[in-house]
Amino acid sequence: MGIVVQKYGGSSLADAAAIKRVARRIVETKKQGNDVVVAVSAMGDTTDELLDLAGGVSPLPPAREMDMLLTAGERISMALVAMAIADLGYEARSFTGSQAGVITDSVHGKAKIIDVTPGRISSALEDGHIVIVAGFQGVSQDTKEITTLGRGGTDTTAVALAAALQADVCEIYTDVDGVFSADPRIVPAAHKLDKVSFEEMLELAASGAKILHLRCVEYGRRYNIPIHVRSSFSQLEGTWVVEDPTEGNTMEQAIIAGVAHDRSEAKITVVGVPDKVGEAARIFTALADAQINIDMIVQNVSAASTNLTDISFTLPGTDAQTAMATLQKLQDQVGFERLLFNDKVGKLSLVGAGMRSNPGITAQFFGALAEAGVNIDMISTSEIRISVVVAEDDVERAVRAAHTAFDLDASEVEAVVYGGTGR
Amino acid sequence: MGIVVQKYGGSSLADAAAIKRVARRIVETKKQGNDVVVAVSAMGDTTDELLDLAGGVSPLPPAREMDMLLTAGERISMALVAMAIADLGYEARSFTGSQAGVITDSVHGKAKIIDVTPGRISSALEDGHIVIVAGFQGVSQDTKEITTLGRGGTDTTAVALAAALQADVCEIYTDVDGVFSADPRIVPAAHKLDKVSFEEMLELAASGAKILHLRCVEYGRRYNIPIHVRSSFSQLEGTWVVEDPTEGNTMEQAIIAGVAHDRSEAKITVVGVPDKVGEAARIFTALADAQINIDMIVQNVSAASTNLTDISFTLPGTDAQTAMATLQKLQDQVGFERLLFNDKVGKLSLVGAGMRSNPGITAQFFGALAEAGVNIDMISTSEIRISVVVAEDDVERAVRAAHTAFDLDASEVEAVVYGGTGR
Numbered sequence: 005m006g007i008v009v010q011k012y013g014g015s016s017l018a019d020a021a022a023i024k025r026v027a028r029r030i031v032e033t034k035k036q037g038n039d040v041v042v043a044v045s046a047m048g049d050t051t052d053e054l055l056d057l058a059g060g061v062s063p064l065p066p067a068r069e070m071d072m073l074l075t076a077g078e079r080i081s082m083a084l085v086a087m088a089i090a091d092l093g094y095e096a097r098s099f100t101g102s103q104a105g106v107i108t109d110s111v112h113g114k115a116k117i118i119d120v121t122p123g124r125i126s127s128a129l130e131d132g133h134i135v136i137v138a139g140f141q142g143v144s145q146d147t148k149e150i151t152t153l154g155r156g157g158t159d160t161t162a163v164a165l166a167a168a169l170q171a172d173v174c175e176i177y178t179d180v181d182g183v184f185s186a187d188p189r190i191v192p193a194a195h196k197l198d199k200v201s202f203e204e205m206l207e208l209a210a211s212g213a214k215i216l217h218l219r220c221v222e223y224g225r226r227y228n229i230p231i232h233v234r235s236s237f238s239q240l241e242g243t244w245v246v247e248d249p250t251e252g253n254t255m256e257q258a259i260i261a262g263v264a265h266d267r268s269e270a271k272i273t274v275v276g277v278p279d280k281v282g283e284a285a286r287i288f289t290a291l292a293d294a295q296i297n298i299d300m301i302v303q304n305v306s307a308a309s310t311n312l313t314d315i316s317f318t319l320p321g322t323d324a325q326t327a328m329a330t331l332q333k334l335q336d337q338v339g340f341e342r343l344l345f346n347d348k349v350g351k352l353s354l355v356g357a358g359m360r361s362n363p364g365i366t367a368q369f370f371g372a373l374a375e376a377g378v379n380i381d382m383i384s385t386s387e388i389r390i391s392v393v394v395a396e397d398d399v400e401r402a403v404r405a406a407h408t409a410f411d412l413d414a415s416e417v418e419a420v421v422y423g424g425t426g427r
Numbered sequence: 428m429g430i431v432v433q434k435y436g437g438s439s440l441a442d443a444a445a446i447k448r449v450a451r452r453i454v455e456t457k458k459q460g461n462d463v464v465v466a467v468s469a470m471g472d473t474t475d476e477l478l479d480l481a482g483g484v485s486p487l488p489p490a491r492e493m494d495m496l497l498t499a500g501e502r503i504s505m506a507l508v509a510m511a512i513a514d515l516g517y518e519a520r521s522f523t524g525s526q527a528g529v530i531t532d533s534v535h536g537k538a539k540i541i542d543v544t545p546g547r548i549s550s551a552l553e554d555g556h557i558v559i560v561a562g563f564q565g566v567s568q569d570t571k572e573i574t575t576l577g578r579g580g581t582d583t584t585a586v587a588l589a590a591a592l593q594a595d596v597c598e599i600y601t602d603v604d605g606v607f608s609a610d611p612r613i614v615p616a617a618h619k620l621d622k623v624s625f626e627e628m629l630e631l632a633a634s635g636a637k638i639l640h641l642r643c644v645e646y647g648r649r650y651n652i653p654i655h656v657r658s659s660f661s662q663l664e665g666t667w668v669v670e671d672p673t674e675g676n677t678m679e680q681a682i683i684a685g686v687a688h689d690r691s692e693a694k695i696t697v698v699g700v701p702d703k704v705g706e707a708a709r710i711f712t713a714l715a716d717a718q719i720n721i722d723m724i725v726q727n728v729s730a731a732s733t734n735l736t737d738i739s740f741t742l743p744g745t746d747a748q749t750a751m752a753t754l755q756k757l758q759d760q761v762g763f764e765r766l767l768f769n770d771k772v773g774k775l776s777l778v779g780a781g782m783r784s785n786p787g788i789t790a791q792f793f794g795a796l797a798e799a800g801v802n803i804d805m806i807s808t809s810e811i812r813i814s815v816v817v818a819e820d821d822v823e824r825a826v827r828a829a830h831t832a833f834d835l836d837a838s839e840v841e842a843v844v845y846g847g848t849g850r
Binding site for chain 1: 442443446447450477480481483484485486487488489491492493495496498499500502503505506507509510511513514519520521526571
């Protein structure tokens with residue numbers, strides 16, 4: 005008997021029937037002798053509906069009030085899940101983020117969890133209750149204001165609760181079977197990963213794999229909480245995200261875990277920046293002050309004749325307008341020539357812990373892209389990841405080429421299980 | 428410059444346009460130099476939609492979770508009102524009942540406010556902010572659980588805040604022009620009351636006039652907070668509910684304030700109860716234990732031959748099923764013969780402080796009903812009220828007859844103002 009933390013997303017809670025199905029699964033876990041704590045997102049389209057309501061009264065609503073509004077969504081779903089559990093004859097108690105002791109900083113709209121004080125949860129568990137917690141939300145430490153963790157934040161709520169309660173596992177229920185070696189909509193032969201390491205999952209999440217919230221994986225790694233990503237529509241095992249995927253395994257771990265891609269970024273080039281100390285710092289300080297997250301940065305070699313250089317960087321497409329406005333205000337100060345903007349770009353990332361001990365990976369990756377006729381615009385690497393920026397139209401071809409080049413295409417047996425070639 | 432508390436109900440907050448109109452009215456009040464605190468209900472049909480959702484997952488949801496669910500409604504509307512105010516260039520802060528310091532007992536679904544500790548509201552007012560508070564909700568003193576005050580509870584929230592903040596006035600905005608001498612849908616000649624006393628308003632509210640929540644009026648009377656009931660769709664003065672309506676008035680106060688009616692009650696008769704000490708107490712103790720509010724009670728004179736009596740009482744129709752079940756269980760203990768049930772009844776109440784000094788009112792009232800051919804089934808009176816139970820089909824005729832008999836029909840001048848005879 006241990007503590008199991010589960011997370012159900014909006015697509016698993018779309019309507020009354022879905023909520024009842026989730027309640028049955030929760031009760032099953034309780035019946036197996038576990039203490040169960042569940043973090044829930046808002047039902048189906050609730051968050052979008054609330055955003056529409058806000059848009060109807062104000063084009064730019066204050067972030068504090070937006071958090072107050074959006075947190076109503078999880079409040080609704082957690083109460084309904086608790087009711088559905090009660091209807092099955094089990095006692096359930098729902099708690100808001102604040103009641104559950106999810107303490108955050110005070111950045112509305114993308115707060116970070118800084119502590120979890122689960123006193124009320126522990127008491128409820130001691131009383132034999134199933135606990136339902138509103139995901140995605142918390143209360144700020146200093147100002148006692150309601151905050152939200154940003155889209156996908158319920159993953160983080162779940163794993164933070166798991167860490168605070170020293171749970172045995174954090175199960176993330178979703179509408180797919182697990183983490184795949186590539187997006188199955190692009191690569192039909194993509195296969196489900198049985199196990200993946202925290203660091204690989206971090207790189208995949210940071211590179212556009214939307215299945216797990218980045219901060220959730222960071223939390224899991226920091227507190228070493230095994231995360232089990234699985235489908236709420238089946239009983240199949242999903243993907244385990246753990247410290248060491250080779251532990252207890254007789255098979256060798258694959259060199260490459262998977263290929264992630266991201267079409268949501270845009271690229272800005274600052275043309276003709278005087279190549280002297282401090283100019284780049286000035287540009288990126290201004291962008292940081294505007295709360296813009298920069299992804300990849302490339303600086304050209306300065307042209308000897310002019311002593312001018314170009315700086316290109318990628319950033320989330322949603323931040324692009326703010327970034328352009330911020331840079332335009334800076335033009336006189338920095339003295340650059342002009343700005344170029346391109347949102348028809350895509351990023352492709354090859355992730356695998358095996359890269360460390362296999363020096364030929366980069367060459368093989370670039371070779372596969374070249375063979376597929378894909379031009380590389382920017383490159384960035386980490387110890388276990390190679391990312392390239394390519395034209396948006398080339399993304400799908402590039403993902404398929406890389407997936408095949410590294411022998412990631414599912415074997416026929418796996419293809420049957422995961423809906424493949426029709427055998 | 429003083430503190431004005433305003434309350435807006437769901438019909439005043441039906442959609443984005445309505446919320447923006449409410450925001451403009453709030454800002455107008457602020458511009459006049461007042462500190463403004465606003466209690467809001469859930470938007471339009473939100474509460475019904477949430478009840479439907481609950482019904483979809485459980486036929487009998489736990490009251491605690493029902494409160495958790497329903498309180499999402501005010502959370503949504505308060506955030507939207509705050510956003511709409513911000514959009515007009517004014518600073519607004521929304522607070523949940525719990526954040527606003529609305530402390531209640533722990534009876535989920537119909538909690539009573541036992542204290543208001545408005546520290547956060549006062550700080551926000553000192554900072555120059557407009558404060559928006561979620562009506563209808565609070566937090567229980569002992570268990571720190573979220574509670575609701577029952578339907579119409581936002582009226583009570585508003586006047587409780589007004590009392591705690593020592594506000595100058597509590598304005599209750601609604602979709603009608605004020606309190607009328609009778610329901611204008613039944614009596615087209617009904618006129619709006621300019622002023623009415625707390626005790627008259629209490630009797631009217633208790634007798635079925637739905638315009639103000641009973642506990643709201645009790646609170647207003649206890650702390651002597653003038654309540655101004657008015658329309659959110661016009662700038663007209665509405666009805667002032669005050670301690671002494673004759674104060675500063677040159678005109679004499681009307682003897683009768685108005686006629687209220689209520690078709691939501693049912694009548695139960697316990698036939699053949701042994702006429703001995705303690706039998707009636709046993710019946711009503713059992714009903715009280717089942718949380719059923721009894722309204723009127725009539726006990727027949729015992730028949731000398733059998734020493735048996737009949738006890739009739741009225742109660743809210745929604746409680747009737749529980750009451751019948753409770754009494755059936757009691758049959759063997761008490762030894763009564765049988766139960767009669769009738770939900771085709773209506774109650775009619777004549778209310779006016781002038782009754783005290785005008786002994787002929789009862790006779791005149793019963794005479795008017797007799798002339799209209801209305802049979803009286805039960806009678807109950809207070810110092811300033813006479814209520815009768817009649818057949819449901821007779822209610823409208825009885826209301827009109829009483830209204831005319833006491834000269835309450837609007838004069839032609841008033842009829843023009845309040846939508847009358849077309850002059």
